[in-house]
Amino acid sequence: MAQPKYQQIADRLRAQINNGALRPGERLPSEPDLAAEYDASRNTVRLAIALLTNQGLVATHQGLGTFVLRPARPFTALLSRVQAAPHEQHVSAALPVVSQADESEMVRLLVETGPASPSVAEKLGVAEGDSVVIRRSQHFIGEVPWQLINSYYPSDIAKGTPLEQAGPIDAGTIELLAKLGYPQQGFVDEIGARMPNGREFDFFKLASGTPVIVVNRTSYSSDQPVRLTRYIYRGDRVRLLHVEGNVPEGSRNG
Template sequence: MTRLGRNPMYQQIADALREQITSGELEPDAKLPTEAEMRDQYGVSRETVRKALAQLVNEGLVISARPQGHFVRRRQPMVFRPQAEFRKRPYSPEMDAFMTEYAGEGREPRQVIEVAIVEPPEDVAKRLHLEPGDLVAVRKRVRYLDGEPFNINDSYFPLAIVRDSEIMRPEDIARGANEVLAELGYRQVRALDELYVRMPTPEQVHRLDLGPGTPVGVHVTTGFTGEGQPVRVAVTVLPGDRHVISYERQREASNEGA
């Protein structure tokens, strides 16, 4: 391993290790050589080895468990299906098959709910068409699976609509907050989903107990009534290493040409 090409040594070392991982030569949970071993093996300083390892950690391929060493990371995603909100059962056999394949059977769910009245963040205020000074109710949830944080879901509602309703109580709403909104006269019939792909903020790293190098999907849903009034903004943060997001789509008979 010499500096023949123009790739820096730490890159070459990272590439070699990555190759061993993706090829399967190093299986999930396998232990990598220690920094000292690689230092001798490649004839570089320990800092250079560490830089290579840091890169792999940042790519999410490797985790470091002090002082046991570095290990190949294991992944197993769960399905996140935003359409489930309007459509409990998938309408196509393909989606059905897809979901059973990734089904997380036998895992134990849990959630922590927190309710507050706050000034809305700017992006929420914009989506809810609020005036400056208008307040919102927010239900912040962290969902756990088998004790591990799994995703964050913060739902914002215009305070004027949900004041004194069941939504303000920090308890699980079995029939869903959407149903409560409907009972209050604000049934959502349309939703707009936005999905951003990002590196997490430190706060998200903390709330989701993310390893370094784990990107997140930020899923923002805005729910509208039949009159086009926005009544709910839900922000879901999904760790990239634990989720697949899926949609099913159908061609409309009235709209062939596309």
Template sequence: MTVPTHDTEGADPRPLHARIAADLREEIMNGDLAVGGNLPSTAQLKTRFDASNATIQKALQLLKAEGLAVGRAGAAVTVRKNRQRAVHPERSLTPAPAGAAYPWLAEMAEGRPAARSTLLSVAEVPVTGDVSAALRLPEGRSAVCRRQLISIDGEPAELVNSYYPVDIARGTALAEPRRISGGTPALLPELGHPFRRSVDRVSARIATQEQYAALRLPGDLPVLRTLRTVYGDGDRPIEVTVMVKAGHLYELCYEFTPGT
């Protein structure tokens, strides 16, 4: 499909190279351009988009900066392997066996050993907005927050902020700056707070300054933000987690069984 270069009512106002990158990005992400395969040649793209060589190169450079494509000048540009990952959110609620990696971390690593979780901080912090609402706490009331950065192959993949009511977390491993054996899906039931249900709210947003820097985002691409509330007995919120990942590199896969 040729992208129009003239201004018309309702036309995409972005520069042509950004529009070209957007179309190619979509084809990479939905599988029209296969992982490990070549992108169309510069000549093909020039014809398709009625664009100059310089404009095509700028578009390809955007995709390379985003980690979706690889290649060098004078060589074919290919779709980079192991970039877009399908994540199954329900697996992050599964406890890890003794000595094993967290199931959700192993899934993000796609079987490779180079995935890790770095604990950035553990502190009592005031909560506001949708986090305080999810915890059913007044604005400004404190909760214990555990902040983590997930990395794969040395590249930042996801920011995770998990919040716990003070009366649940204080004096437990939740409030200590160390890794929790088996993760919170194992610890919270031990503390008398079994998981009964979980609700995810997913939205696409433009990254904050903190998210942009921590995830090393290449431009104004959206992030996927998941606000997860885990409920215990009596439908009490026992954990609220905000997970932020690069929107162009991940998709969330939810599986539902009719009638359940």
């Protein structure tokens, strides 16, 4: 046997998806049917389907079947702020979304105080375990959960300010920080990708085999880090956009 049987089954199913014999949204044959068709046990068929699932090609739903995933048009988030319209310049810490005119963005917010994890402590320049104010928000476009934002502030900056109180900050956190004596003068984005943890998996309602994109934005005021903002996006629905120099009108949209 050149290749394991479960890989052969996966290859043939993948080919049927690619050549259109199995269309997006369509149901695959049931596991017993596939087992009969390929003269394999049901467990072997399930190994094949697990492969396709981990490659983000299909998703299974108990009681219903296994379905070919539909490629969705991704949301686009702007990484650069330098070219934002003046009235957006200092309004929100969130990365602006482009070309979503017809859908409204909904946000849920939670504020708490807790000890700094090692990665947060390193970026904020505080000691591990030091108290930090954490503002967590969940973002939806229409009904689709698309973004988690966790902002971390050193306690000595956020103590006694609206930052450590629940509820939105109307004027925007960047402006508030400026009023507190910490005008934002620059930031560093560190961008990576990894598999989601349990909370992220549940919030995004992800299929197995979908990674998340993580942006760690450290904001500085007079060479001092004043905030770490951690943006988490679902990898299958989001693209980050970064523009430099002169580009044609319209190419800024996904």
